[in-house]
Amino acid sequence: MNQTIQRRLYKLYSSSSRSSFGLRNRISSLGWIVVCGLPLCAFMASMYPRDTFFQLLGVVSAVCIAAFVSVLLRKAQLKVRRLLPRHASVGRPLEYTVEYTNLAKRGLNNFYMLDLAPDPTPSMDVFLHATEPGEEKRNAFDRFFLAYRWNWLKSRFLLMKSKLFLANSVGGEKCGKVRVELLPLRRGVIHLQNMRVVLPDALGLFQRVKRVDQEEDILIVLPKRYRMDSFDFAGQARSQVGGDSSTSTQGQSGEFVSLREYRPGDPPKHIHWPSWGRTGKPILKEYEEMFFPRYGLVLDTAVRAEQEEVFEELVSVAATLTSEMDTDQSLIDVMFIQQGAKVQTVGKNVERVEAMLELLASVEIDPVADWAALKNAVLKHADDLTTCFLVFGDWDDERENFLQSLSSFGISLVVLVVQDEENPVKLNSDYTEITLLNVGEIEQGLASIHL
Structure with a gap:
């Protein structure tokens, strides 16, 4: 299609979207009934000139004029501060407090607070070059006007949903609080800077929407996670004396056992200084060694662009596995491709799980797959790994070779492949222990895994 036409369509959709958004927030449901009833009354009065229709037209017109003048007289000067947690999770409503200060000398009552999502309008470049999944199957009319592509892109870029919350009345130059709620729709970073005060008229037909004085707040939306009550990680410390685990070790740790004389080569940090002071000889604290398992987790980011839903489930599976591991008794190395191999x-004693979840919140599809670099990153820790989880979103020769390379080094592997039932993955592998997870049934699939 001629890009000139597509550019004009983009401008048309953008302007109509802004107009629709403005009207939707400025006219209430009751207001729409009255506004739509006004031309209907005018039509009935012109077609059937009876006193009843003229009286009805006069009443509806008077109500509309009164409500419109009333809403124009409403004013507000507010400064707000959000008391936000650092993290939220996809699909879980987040409640938080908004503190507001009335900067005007007059009191303010009967008003609402609305925290708008960042504008989900795609850029023109994205609109011109993106392709809606299944767009080639649509009829010629839909492919020409690209309305479905526009709606799909808008839904992709919509990060959250919010609604109106009635605030408490506040006196002049006074402060108040209100609890509001938002629903994160996608993982990532949300920049909150679109808080609005909504001022309805006395009749509840129209609303004045004004921006309030505010600072930008940042909310990190973590990936969706699933329950894994029955999952048991091999090598994890369980009811053992001293909490030790007979698996790969990382660092020296343990419980205090006894004191003994210092021997050359012993670590100076374990010297017991009070005993040295009493005896005149260096005395060392002796510890019982403790062992902590170390896990690897390989996240497949080299999926096709149209597999976005599968990719989101891949990230959710990785986040679930990371969250379920006991990081007080183990280490986890998450490895993936993002402009090169990342670990x-x-x-x-390293990092908290929140740091990993924040990283997974921002990971994106990387179609350029450097499997050799990823394999080297895994093999670098191969001797220390208890188990390595491979979370794939597709299957081909490169993934098969990657799997066989790791298997040949004797690494214990758990292979998970996420698939869309409409486009199932065609497995062609000699490695038999592969678990398929279907989109929409991830939690049930994870519950079936046993190590």
Whole structure:
């Protein structure tokens, strides 16, 4: 299609979207009934000139004029501050407090607070070059006007949903609080800077929407996570004396056992200084060694653009596995391709799980797959790994070779492949222990895994 036409369509959709958004927030449901009833009354009065229709037209017109003048007289000067947590999770409503200060000398009552999502309008470049999944199957009319592509892109870029919350009345130059709620729709970073005060007229037909004085707040939306009550990670410390685990070790740790004389080569940090002072000889604290398992988790980011839903489930599976591991008794190396091989380690004495979840909140599809670099990153820790989880979103020769390379080094592997039932993955592998997880049934699939 001629890009000139597509550019004009983009401008048309953008302007109509802004107009629709403005009207939707400025006219209430009752207001729409009255506004739509006004031309109907005018039509009936012109077609059937009876006193009843003229009286009805006069009443509806008077109500509309009174409500319109009333809403124009409403004013507000507010300054707000959000008391936000650092994190939210996809699909879980988040409640938080908004503190507001009335900067005007007059009191303010009967008003609402609305925290708008960042504008989901795609850029023109994205609109021109993106392709809606299944767009080639649509009829010629839909492919020409691209309305479905526009709606799909808008839904993709909509990060959250919010609604009106009635605030408490506040006196002049006084402060108040209100609890509001938003629903994160996608993982990532949300920049909140669109808080509005909504001022309805006395009749509840029209609303004046004004921006309030505010600072930008940042909310990190973590990936969706699933329950894994029955999952048991191999090598994890369980009811053992000293909490030790006979698996790969990372660092020296343990419980205090006894004191003994210092021997050359012992770490100076374990010297017991009070005993040295009493005896005149260096005395060392002796510890019982403790062992902590170390896990690897490989996240497949090299999926096709049209597999966005599958990719989101891949990230959710990785976030679930990371959250379920006992990081007080283990280490986790999450490895993926993002403009090269990336490795992030969390666990005992390293990083907290929140750091990993924040990283997964921002990971994106990387179609350029450097499987060799990823394999080297895994093999670098191969001797320390108890188990390595491979979370794939597709299957081909490159993934098969990657799997066989790791298997040949004797690494214990758990292979998970996420698939869309409409486009199932065609497995062609000699490795038999592969678990398929279907989109929409991830939690049930994870519950079936046993190590």
